[in-house]
Amino acid sequence: MPTFFIKHITKYSYNNPVIDGANLIRLHPINDQYQKVVSHFISVTNNPFIETYNDFYNNRIGTFLITEPHDELSITSEVEVITSNKLFPEDTADVKTQWNELKQHKYDSDVIDFLKPTAFSGTNDVLSLIEERKLTEKTPYKTVLELCDYVYNNFKYIKGITNVDSTLDDVWSLKAGVCQDFTNIMLQMVRLCGIPARYVSGYICPTDDAKRGEGATHAWIEAYIPFYGWFGIDPTNNTIANENHVRLAVGRSYADCSPVKGVFKRKVESDLFVKVEISTTKNQEETVIPENTFAASKTNNSYQRNLERIQQQQQQQQ
Structure with a gap:
């Protein structure tokens, strides 16, 4: 530890x-x-x-x-x-059972605020991606991992290309940004799948392998996985949030954090x-x-x- x-x-x-x-x-x-x-x-x-x-x-x-x-x-x-590290989801329940579990709890007070996506210019593209990759036929855990990989590989990490006034539309068009932009885009993608997701602010601490955003304020998401709870994943680095991610606050968006x-x-x-x-x-x-x-x-x-x-x-x- x-x-x-x-x-x-x-x-x-x-x-x-x-x-x-x-x-x-x-x-x-x-x-x-x-x-x-x-x-x-x-x-x-x-x-x-x-x-x-x-x-x-x-x-x-x-x-x-x-x-x-x-x-x-x-x-x-x-x-x-x-x-300390959090154990990964076991992901042993069958796909249908897990998605049904999410539906049964979508009005619960601890997840309802994290389900509604924000409409942006890439909404239809994301919905097409979900359909093409048949993401809802996979477990929510595997869906989140695949979306994290997609954001990491399709968006470039470029400092200064976005600013305080940049919108989701701007980031989607540029296909580039920094940790806050990667997080905001992934939040919408996960929510469009019907999986609750929340914004996390904090720090990513130094490791043997250099990480984007290391030694500075950082952002990532937590997705709600059935029979597990909140699961942290960092699209800027395509990694599961581990003991090197120190959390400050969680919320619907950066405004809450x-x-x-x-x-x-x-x-x-x-x-x-x-x-x-x-x-x-x-x-x-x-x-x-x-x-x-x-x-x-x-x-x-x-x-x-x-x-x-x-x-x-x-x-x-x-």
Whole structure:
């Protein structure tokens, strides 16, 4: 069972002071039998009180306010976590029994939100693919594996080709993107088969074999497999999510899982600095954070939800 030490730094710089910043963070790793959080410390500019609660999907949420004027917002999350592998589905029940099991539970509260696909330009193509490959004549587990392989082999991993405003249609047309794009496309494909699927945000930790998105924020999906439960699979790397995937949050889409989002007052220009350090040993050295990362890159209106959009852009660049 590996132990990982993760430091996630997010810093926003503004060209003029802002006030009344209200922020929400999803930086608390999931703590369960497969992922044990040994310690977790969060530090924020001006040391505000962070109120925590569990949201509808049982993600641990932190909220805080900074009412006084500030020209930067720095959030540092330091985690020590022990992970373990989850056994793969046995997949021994016959095909018909498994699909019937899914149908019987499609209105259950723990899966109903993860069944409805989002319509996009590739919907008919995906439905044709499902029919041509006779995916619903295979077990849900084998269907998910085949779709993961399809996304991995038919979409190119290219940083910077998509951005915060890229849609499912854009990604389908480009047949390229980064981890968030691969995840969003696979979510729709799995749901179009009638299999519940949810978005997962987190980290992929260093291994002997280099992985796309390693040492940074990452995204993958979890599909609901009959007689098993939630099964994690990473289309960006065409691999089953294992002990090197550290989960932060789950939801219907990125909007339910964004690590940082918020609002503030005043019209300013802002810039973002993000750094993620992941190691199997604890680093005693302090991470150097630039004093001022402002690069006049974005203008925001008062109360504009700029922090979430900037965070999405950061995800696209990983």
